[in-house]
Amino acid sequence: MEENSFIDGFNKALYGMKHGEQAVTVFYSNLGYGNNGSGSIPGYIPLRFDLWVEPEEEVNAD
Numbered sequence: 001m002e003e004n005s006f007i008d009g010f011n012k013a014l015y016g017m018k019h020g021e022q023a024v025t026v027f028y029s030n031l032g033y034g035n036n037g038s039g040s041i042p043g044y045i046p047l048r049f050d051l052w053v054e055p056e057e058e059v060n061a062d
Contacts, residue, residue: 007032010049019056025049 009031026048037043
């Protein structure tokens with residue numbers, strides 16, 4: 001997996017998804033912002049994301 005600025009849990013959830021899929025992912029703070037938190041998100045908080053990967057666009061061979 002390429003390095004990016006996503007948190008580990010979000011990254012792992014997206015990595016397993018295919019075009020056109022939807023998912024709900026919930027994970028503990030060890031895959032999120034850990035014990036320090038981030039901004040308004042306190043430490044030790046589990047996170048939930050609703051994910052949707054857009055369908056792959058067909059390319060015309062014109």
